[in-house]
Amino acid sequence: MAKVNKIMAVLVATRDVLINRFGFEQTNIKLLTDAPAADGDGSSSTTVLPTGANIKAALSKMVSQAEAGDVLFFHYSGRGTSTDMDFRQLVNQVPEGASFTILADSCHSGGLIDKEKEQIGPSTYKTTSSLSYKPKSIPFESILEHLSSLTGINSSDIGTHLLESFGSNASLKFLVPQLKFDLFEFLKPDEGILLSGCQADETSADMNPMMTESGGKAYGAFSNAIQMVLKENPGGLSNKQVVMMARKVLEAQGFDQHPCLYCSDRNADVTFLSYPNNKPSVSEI
Numbered sequence: 001m002a003k004v005n006k007i008m009a010v011l012v013a014t015r016d017v018l019i020n021r022f023g024f025e026q027t028n029i030k031l032l033t034d035a036p037a038a039d040g041d042g043s044s045s046t047t048v049l050p051t052g053a054n055i056k057a058a059l060s061k062m063v064s065q066a067e068a069g070d071v072l073f074f075h076y077s078g079r080g081t082s083t084d085m086d087f088r089q090l091v092n093q094v095p096e097g098a099s100f101t102i103l104a105d106s107c108h109s110g111g112l113i114d115k116e117k118e119q120i121g122p123s124t125y126k127t128t129s130s131l132s133y134k135p136k137s138i139p140f141e142s143i144l145e146h147l148s149s150l151t152g153i154n155s156s157d158i159g160t161h162l163l164e165s166f167g168s169n170a171s172l173k174f175l176v177p178q179l180k181f182d183l184f185e186f187l188k189p190d191e192g193i194l195l196s197g198c199q200a201d202e203t204s205a206d207m208n209p210m211m212t213e214s215g216g217k218a219y220g221a222f223s224n225a226i227q228m229v230l231k232e233n234p235g236g237l238s239n240k241q242v243v244m245m246a247r248k249v250l251e252a253q254g255f256d257q258h259p260c261l262y263c264s265d266r267n268a269d270v271t272f273l274s275y276p277n278n279k280p281s282v283s284e285i
Contacts, residue, residue, distance in 0.1 A: 014075055014223070017230060022273045024073075030058055050078070056086070063090050068097025071273060077105035077220040088114035091192035099191040101239075101273060105220040110200035113192045116262040120243050122199050193267050195243055197222030198257040205255050222259055225249040236271040239263060 011031055018024040032050040048054055059074060066072055072094065087102065091113055094100045104112050110121070144156060153160060197204035197220065205221045225246040229237070233245070243261040250257060261268060 013227060017227070018073065018273075021230065021234075022071075030062075032058060059090055063093050063100070066095055066098045066100075068095055070095075070098040072098065072100040073103070073273060074101070075103045075105075075223070077223045085114050087112055087192070087194075088116075091116075091190050094191050099193060099267070099270075101193040101195070103195045103223075103226065105197040105204055105222040107198065107203040108200050109194075109196035109198060109204060110202070110260045111194075111262060112196060113194045113262055116190075116192055116194060117264060118260065118262055119240060119265075119268040120247075120259070120261040122201075122258070122260075190264065191267070192263065193239055193270075194260075194262040195226075195239065195246075196260045196262070199260055202257050204257055221250060221253070221255050222246065222257070225253075225259075236274070238269045239272050240268045242272045 011033055015026070015029055015031065018029060019026055030048070032048045032054055034047070034049050048058070055076075062072055062074075091100055102112065111118070148154065151160075226242065228249050229242055229245040237245070239261055243259050246259045250259065
């Protein structure tokens with residue numbers, strides 16, 4: 001299997017779990033990737049790139065079309081993502097009677113929904129292992145150098161470069177002054193559910209399997225752990241159980257990152273990707 005097809009295989013595996021286990025309709029699943037579709041995977045020949053603007057547009061569309069009884073799901077695996085304010089705005093727009101689960105396999109993803117209650121958080125245990133892995137982080141200096149070359153602005157403020165580069169597509173964190181954002185209305189409790197690959201002060205690792213058919217291509221360790229947990233436990237699992245089991249998988253594999261859960265007290269014990277007496281319907285990968 002080619003390296004690029006390994007990436008698609010992981011995404012297709014997630015899609016298949018949504019369809020076969022959780023009852024999502026394939027027509028309601030939108031996949032954004034820079035990897036071309038593999039032959040026979042059932043994906044559309046038209047690839048939508050996972051740029052920041054495309055991801056924000058797809059999420060906004062999904063939330064705006066949601067109705068009571070819908071289960072919304074967003075799975076992100078990669079470097080960088082929207083900010084906690086962006087996701088808080090989305091969660092605030094979820095209609096009553098629907099839920100929005102976010103699985104974030106990226107660095108510093110803990111607390112990605114601003115002001116969401118922490119159910120499973122920072123842990124102190126450390127692990128050691130000879131397993132080959134690397135964090136998905138990019139050095140700040142490298143990011144700043146790249147942005148400066150694009151904007152031509154001599155500033156160490158990342159927000160200045162992002163506003164210049166992306167304009168209205170920049171994150172709310174840079175568009176809205178903090179004082180004004182503090183005045184935004186927050187729903188308590190809300191239906192946002194965040195399963196993060198690590199704590200806010202940690203990086204989320206890529207996993208390099210030994211030279212196999214993947215050619216050593218990296219894939220998200222947290223995403224892989226979730227797949228393993230679901231495969232090994234065919235019955236219903238609560239959001240809290242999924243995160244705790246994923247933690248144990250990563251610990252056994254020697255990874256020094258600690259998945260977290262942020263949601264209301266009720267949603268901590270709700271079955272993962274389910275809503276009482278309703279069928280899942282909409283998803284983004």
